[in-house]
Amino acid sequence: MILDLIHNEVKKALTQIENTDSSKLDIVVATNNKFGDFQTNVALQHAKILRKKPLDIAQDIADRLQSSPLFSKVEIANPGFINISIDTQTINSLLTDMSSCQYNGISQTKSNETIIIDYSSPNVAKTMHVAHLRSTIIGDALKRIYKACGYNALGDNHIGDWGTQFGKILYAYKNFEHPTDIEKDSVAMLEKIYQEFTQKAEEDSTLDDYARQELVSLQKKEEPNYSLWKKFISISLKEFHRVYKRLDITFDMENGESFYNDNLQGIIDQLQSKKLCQESKGAQVVFFEDDKYPPCLVQKNDGSFLYATTDLATVFHRQNKLNANKAIYVTDNRQKLHFQQFFHISELMGKDYELEHVMFGLMKFGEGTVMSTRKGAVISLQFLLDEAEKRAFDVILDRDYSEEEKKEIARVVGIGAIKYQDLSQNPMTDITFTWEKALNLEGNSAPYLQYAYARAQSIHRKFVETFPDHDLKSSKYCIDFVDGGSSKETIEKELALHILMYGHAVHHAKNQNKPNLIADYLYQLSSKFSSFYNQVPILKEESQSKRGSLILLSDLCAKTLKDGLNLLGIETLERM
RNA sequence: GCCUGCUUAGCUCAGCUGGAUAGAGCAACUGCCUUCUAAGCAGUGGGUCAGAGGUUCGAAUCCUCUAGCGGGUACCA
Incomplete structure (x- = not known):
């Protein structure tokens, strides 16, 4: 929203200049606060088209931006950057807008796709x-x-509930010894007899033929195979759903x-009928023009599908x-x-x-973290989650919470930590699993973000307690940073500006399908909040109106943290 | 063979459609708990962005080549 505002303003200025192209216009957060709050390099991009010096173009644009009430300062810098500082009144009014926005500043798509x-x-x-x-x-x-x-x-x-493996499982279930109480420890049992089948089939290939017969029978929906198959599915689903529930996945x-x-x-x-596939070696195969891709099989030579x-x-x-x-x-x-x-x-x-x-x-798995189905040394999801909760519990062992509260805190922190360590990484890159990282509760981790939230909530509680007469609804944002302000004022403004970037961060993550962009944003938000927390004691602020402004800022930060963590499927705690 | 991906600090990773001095966390070191929760804050050290060319005002980012590692490549999913 804040970016859109600036974007429109610069675009307006740009359209006043002939032969400019505002489609490439890009506004970014300044890399260093000595360059103001935001910067753009449109002037550099236009140097060639306009056949002018970038600095001159930058000056031209900057001159037109000076008059905007949104900005407190517009400067140009070599080789042609335009540095923009936002007026604090603009910041205050944007914060007010965001506070009352039910989507917390995330612009909504109009198409109901x-x-x-x-x-x-x-x-x-x-x-x-x-x-x-x-x-x-x-x-x-x-x-x-x-x-x-x-x-x-x-x-x-899209559960994998069909395929050749069921012939093997059916054969194994009918012929191998296994606990008769199938409801108990069942997926592990199914997995075990499947592995047993694989081992035995290596020595005796006739087993594969039997499995194929079981499969054909299943495909014809014959009993008892059909019922057994349904049973296997329901057992598995039941177990999957236990895990999903723990992970809050629906x-x-x-x-x-x-x-x-x-x-x-x-x-x-x-x-x-569309002549897209043809028979080849008894199978139905799709060939691609110019052999763009290797052929794709859509039906096996025995008639089954893929x-x-x-x-x-x-x-x-x-x-x-x-x-x-x-x-x-x-x-x-x-x-x-x-x-x-x-x-x-x-x-x-x-x-x-x-x-x-x-x-x-x-x-991938690092040293000492074996991962092999055959060896049975798999780290089950359940076990991983248990470990994470245990580790989180140990941290608060001596704290003054009831046993029940400690368990709840450990649960939220533990599960959050596991999710965050995965979601905070670019999905495309391989992830190296180590216990140390998976169970990390410090630094750039879920608890760090949850902790920032809990602290903000704690301030809020104490604020209400200490100033019972203070009417938060009538409080106003009054950030009044002036150039060269104190470190208190600087961090306050930085925090405010970063909060205002929330909607942009969410859309950015959506457009790229990369949740780690939100994790990144939230980590920075928490980091700025932690600095703010240390430098600006809200409850000690003497001016009542300033105090009101600070608590609003802290509250909005908390709201944003909660909202953002929720997008990652991570819960927050009121205290931890 | 063909296709495709990766290589950034000791370790694990960010780095948006090219932008100002390449950033975090962990590990190491130095300060800070009678003050809103120290799962924290402030700070120090640590880099030939695999290598070589090219494109341009400007490259970790785009192009080409080389090296190393990985994945895929007709009856698995």
Whole structure:
């Protein structure tokens, strides 16, 4: 909002000058406060077009900006920067606007577009482990961010509930020994017999044939396989949902792969009638023009379908039944080619909305952090969360809270820390898992942000207690920074300006599908608040009106922290 | 082979469509708890942005090449 304001003002000035192009106009926060609050390099960009010296152009623009009441100072600097200082009255009025804004300064999209976010997607009969964290948490954050910007964002959990592995599981379940009480410790049991099957099949390949028979029987919906399959799914879902609940993750729908079974043949028919696929080595294959991508199989030579087929069916289900305007898939970057292929195919088939693949890097494991399904040394998500909560609990062990409060604090801090360490990193880069980092509760971590919030809330409580007659509703922002002001005034203004950038940060994160941009913003916000906290004792401020202004600023900062953390799916605490 | 991604401080990572002195956290070191919560604040040290060219007023960022590491590449998802 503040940027839009400046943007419009500069644009106005620019249009008064001939042959300028305001489409490239970019306003950024000044890199150093000696360069004012914001800066732009439009003059430099126009030097060539206008065939003038950049400094002259900058001067011309600056002259036109001087008269704006929004700015207190407009200066030019070599080689052609324009440095803009915001008038404190402007800041005060923007803060007032933001305080009363129900969206906390996040501008809302006018189109009521439906965005499907496809994330998490665990496989039935497999334990969720740390590597599943990324898709789940990033997808959930994206959904929250899109919603905050006014979109109709829907989460879909595309569960892996179909495929060849079920033949193996069925065979193993029927023939291997396992606890009869399937409800107990069940996913672990299913996983165990699956591993057992894999081992035995290495020695005895006839097992694979038996598994195939079980699969065919399942595909024909024959009993008992069909019922068993349903049971495996319900057991798995039950366990997944326990984890989701702990992580505060929700979905608007959970259409697993099997949901699309009845549409798969239709996809092949369509591809064939449009001559998009052809038979090759007994399978149905899509070839791309100029061999842009390697061929993509949509039906195996035994007639069964593949990943790409299901995904194509999903694309058109979302188009026809959900009226999607956009679908975002959150998966790891190894699947890049697959997404390129089926995105391209769906384009040829007449897809009429936008598809986007948000990829993230692999989770790697450092020394001493073994990660192997075969060796059974997996770090389960449950275990990781338990550890995080334990670590958080230890920090407050001696504090004067009830046992129940301590548990709640440990829960919020522990889960928050796990989420934050993932979300604060650029999704694209590989993430190296270490216990040290995952359970870090200091520095740039969730507790740091939660702590800033809790401190602000604490001030608020004490403020109300100490000044019971103070009417907060009649308080006004009165930041009155003057050039060369004290460090108190400087940090106050810096904090205010940063708060005003919240809406921009959220949209930036949305446009790039990078929640870490919000994490970054919030870390800086907390850091500025912590400095402010140390330098400006609000309750000691003698002027009543100034005191009122400071508490409003602290409150707005707290509100923004809470709002922003919520976008990352991280809870806040009133005390910790 | 072909396609594709990565390489920034001792470690883990930011760095937006090119902009002013490349930033954080951890680790190390120095101060600060009778004052709104020290999960904190203030500060110090630490860099050939893998290497070489190019594009231009200006490059960690864009282009080309080289090296190292990773991922993908027809019946898995």
